[in-house]
Amino acid sequence: MDIIVAKDVRKKFKLKHGQQVKNNGIISNEIDALGGFDLNIKKGEFLVLVGPSGSGKSVFLDIVGGLSAPTSGVVYLDNKPVDAPSEKTGYVFQQYALFPWRTALSNIEFGLESRGVVKEERIKIARELLSLFGLSDFEDRYPYQLSGGMQQRVAIARALATKPEVLLMDEPFAALDAQTREILQNELIRIWEGTDTTVIFVTHSIDEAVFLADRVAVVTARPGKIKEIIEIDLPRPRNGDIRSSSEFAANRHKVWGALKAEVNKAQQEWKLAPGFTD
Amino acid sequence: MIKKIFKRLGLKDKLLGLIVPFLLLIIWQGAVTKHLFSELLVVPPLTLLNTLIELAKSGDLSSNILASLNRVLIGFLIGASGGFILGIAMGLSPIINRTLSPLVKALQQVPEFAWMPVIILLFGIDEFAKNIFIAIGAFYPMLFNTYLGVSGVPDKYHELAQVYQYKSHRYLAKVILPSALPSIITGIRLSLGLSWVFVVGAEFFGTEAGVGFMMISGRQLFQIDVVMAGLVVIGTIGFLLNYVLQLLEKKLSGGRVAFDGGIA
Secondary structure (H helix, E strand, O other): OEEEEEEEEEEEEEEOOOOOEOOEEEEEEEEEEEEEEEEEEOOOOEEEEOOOOOOHHHHHHHHHHHOOOOEEEEEEEEEEOOOOOOOOOEOOOOOOOOOOOOOOHHHHHHHHHHOOHHHHHHHHHHHHHHHHOOOOOHOOOOHOOOOHHHHHHHHHHHHHHHOOEEEEOOOOOOOOOHHHHHHHHHHHHOOOOOOOOEEEEEEEEEEHHHHHOEEEEEEEOEOOOEEEEEEEEEEEEEEHHHHHHHHHHHHHHHHHHHHHHHHHHHHHHHHHOOOOOO | OHHHHHHOHHHHHHHHHHHHHHHEEEEEEEEOOOOOOOOOOOHHHHHHOOOOOOOOHHHHHOOOOHHHHHHHHHHHHHHHHHHHHHHHHHHHHHHHHHHOOOHHHHHHOOOOHHHHHHEEEEEEEHHHHHHHHHHHHHHHHHHHHHHHHOOOOOOOHHHHHHHHOOOHHHHHHHHHHHHHHHHHHHHHHHHHHHHHHHHHHHOOOOOOOOOHHHHHHHHHOOOHHHHHHHHHHHHHHHHHHHHHHHHHHHOOOOOOOOOOOOOO
């Protein structure tokens, strides 16, 4: 069963004054971020979106999350069109966006508070999640007293606290160093494999995509649409060792094969559009 | 051992700040003792200390300080709450901001003391007029700092509030205000500081109590020592107000950095 269905989703942005881009040789002050995005996501699957910079992956995530409306087309969540953030959705941002005035524990409670969960229950849920991420000793710490990896663990715990059916993750590990990143990938996959949450995960890293995903959706250069969907045929449960297997390399090769042309295309376009800055 | 205690309290840095005032006091005392200035016009520090002690003993000092603080408090509460509410409105709504900010910026250019004749015409010279005079001074720093704090709430916090369906008063109480808190406290500190500066000015006109009144009557009776005692009291209380609020600012900002006006 498909929990998310995206039908011909398009999104245009007006550029700031003085900025312009070239679309097929025509200079315009509008930018097509998404150009007819069709995607069906199965309940409980881990879907990773990869694509060149500016291909609208994060824009798509915002639309699924109800934070941004499509210019045309529609996204269905459980057969209902998304027009506002849903209680079924959780969101993890690249910049952890923890509140500096709240402790780790209290940050995790944030999503539960607006849903009317009582204090004792909130603390119980938050403590369970902290222990799942090995952060039990840090519940009273403020974000500035935690490392980047710990902060992102807390942010993921906050998103998991409301038991979302769909978890949206926008390059959550992009700001972390390589080792921490691998450790967090391992933790995420271990925790996710014990749930039935559907995850849509955006990344630039092919390794990350292959390690985490059931399916990798390769997005084209701007305007973004799905170019190809690659089934990752690696067994679960997965652990870090799988990264050095030949199956892993084969999957990696498949994804890169689909992505390479798009990355080149995107880079060409950026060279041709000097007025546009990201 | 003593070194350790000094380090604990951060006294070493603070003592540095005392060296220059202390030297000035010595030079000042020396200059008067050596008759470089008339003792009638420049009161030496030791005499000043004596005057302060006498003023304190007679109860004049505390009653005047209390009268001034009372005025400051009322004026500050009126002005700062106005600035706070308007700052939130302008910070949250770009339309309100664009509508009001030219007017606010123009009015802010009016020097505080230029309001005096207007206030006297409208409200006379009684207590309420003084409160309004102080309130005008207290209004702007509170408005600007609240506005900065509220309009500076990071986009991601807004998105997070949306994701978890935080709306209206809950949104304000759980996301906007805590995020803007360091800035708001800076606003309170600067606003209260200015209130204290302006109370003395307000008391130069038609009062019977207050530190400003004490100085004016001292001048009229040619008690230069009382005038200078007033200066010392104003400086000391202003310093203490600022110091206490700065401590509060540090405590409440929880590792976040707040604007300190360039002078720590």
